[in-house]
Every structure is written in structure tokens, then in C-alpha cells.
Amino acid sequence: MQYETDELKKVGLKATLPRIHVLQLLLSNEGEHMSAEVVYRKLHESGVDVNLATIYRVLTQFEEAELVERHQFDATTSVFELKQDDHHDHMVCVRCHQVIEYVNAEIEALQESIAKQHGCEIVDHKHVMYVICHECSVKK
């Protein structure tokens, strides 16, 4: 819990219990992409009662503090993951909803050159591939 406290203070946030718990959950589930609802449910399952509105606030603050990244793989729900050092994009299995991360420098470079061709400067991008993953295609 000291680590979480330090991380929070480092980005200028009071080390409150809700924030510590959310951060702890994200840390212990690295690589997962969780919605606010899921964070809420997981915390409650482990006996920690944090209000859903607070979770939304905390996740948004974490995003602003660049501790987490927000993604929207489907039309309705945002998911959050701990921010990693390297940029990566995502594949989402439409059957099992597993998320696979990948990095591809060539695509990144191509993007830049396309933008440049049009006189545009990229400020952000999202690239999501909706797939049927190996496991799902095997089990029919």
C-alpha cells in the first residue's frame, strides 16, 4: 500500500482509500482492460465498498494523471488499463472478449506518412481489430 500511496502523491493526488484500492486492483491485474462496472464489482467481491460514481471520478483522474489509458472497444462502454511505457494497439475477440495487445512500427510509420501526405499532423489515433481469436476458432 505504500507503493500506491507514493504513486498517487507523485501525480498530485491525495492518497485516499478509494484511489488506493482502484490502483491496487489495476496493478494486480496488469494487462486487463476493465470497465468502471467491472472495477466496481471486483472491489466489492474483495470486500471493498467504493461508490460507482467515485470509481468513475478516480479513473478519470488517473487518466488525466496519465496513470491509466481509456479505450472504447464497443459503442457503449469505456475500459481502462494501466498505462504502459510503450504504445500499443489492440485486437479484441468478438466471441470471448479477450484483448490482445500488439505493436507494429511499420503501421505507425505508414500512418504518419499518410497524414503528412494530406498535410495533417496526427495528435492521436485508435486502431482496433475485431477478431475471432485462436481458442474461439478452435472450439468451433
Add this chain to the structure above:
Amino acid sequence: MQYETDELKKVGLKATLPRIHVLQLLLSNEGEHMSAEVVYRKLHESGVDVNLATIYRVLTQFEEAELVERHQFDATTSVFELKQDDHHDHMVCVRCHQVIEYVNAEIEALQESIAKQHGCEIVDHKHVMYVICHECSVKK
């Protein structure tokens, strides 16, 4: 109006006035990416009163009939464009909200190979670049 009527019947939809008007609007604004709200407003401006709920229904039916494509460039709102023959992706200017379409076979191919490497089969993808367009970067 005969053209619209025929197009609608071709995909098995009754040629009703709301549908004809929405299709007409999309046809006369090819290349535009309009939200349901914008469709609603534009129709009303030209003196055609169609209920917003109907516009949502019609656009969804058009999507199912593959007459239009739905995109979500921001978290909250869907936009629609007439379906073209070729696949393309989008750049959206974060300042003026202009949408620029582009096609890049190399990226498409790279996507496929990345998916394959992971044993995945792509069923869909979205690739959006958020940019500052030429005009916007010029006028500071």
C-alpha cells in the same frame, strides 16, 4: 425520388417518406459523416419533419441493409455515411471536425499478418487518426 424508391425496394424496405428523405439527404451530401441529430436538423431546415426516433430507426435499417456505414469517432455519437464500394479509413480533424478518408493497402495487409501471427481472424476493424488538418494548422 424514383431512384430512392427503387434503392429502398431493392433492399426490401417499403419506400416510405421518412426513408426517402433520409436517403435523399445522404445522397446529396456524399462524403459527409452525419449524426442522427444532424440528419434530423438538416431535414427540418428543408421543411421535412421526421421524428428523431424514426431517423435512428431508419439509419439502423440502412446500416443493416448495407446502404450506410456507422462510425463512432468520439465517445458519444455515431455518424453515418453512404456505403461506398471500397473500404476506407478516416482521419478526423480535432479542431474543425472535418473527416478525410484514405485507403492504404499496406496497412490492411499488415493488419492481416499481425492477426495471423496471433492465430486470429479479423472480422472487422476501425482505424481512426485524430489530426490537426492543414487548414487548421495554417490558421494557427
Add this chain to the structure above:
DNA sequence: TTTACTGCAAACTGTTTGCAGTAAA
């Protein structure tokens, strides 16, 4: 002790839906 933060409930936004009436075939 001060001020940022949380819980609660209510609001909000884009979108969908049930139902009774209307228009296309």
C-alpha cells in the same frame, strides 16, 4: 483545521422501445 474527496441521488446524453395510430402495398 482546512480543503480535497466521497457517497448519494438526481441529472444528463445519445439511443432504443412499446404502443396506438397511419400510410404503403
Add this chain to the structure above:
DNA sequence: TTTACTGCAAACAGTTTGCAGTAAA
């Protein structure tokens, strides 16, 4: 004349917000 469609109002889902009370510094 039948049946699909529309308008209306209410519901919906995820998310945000105002406010009064609570806890971190």
C-alpha cells in the same frame, strides 16, 4: 385491407454532477 412503419413519450445505459458530510494533510 393488410401489415409494415411512424410519432410520441417513456425507458434505457453508461456516465457525470451538485451537495452535504468525511477524511487526508
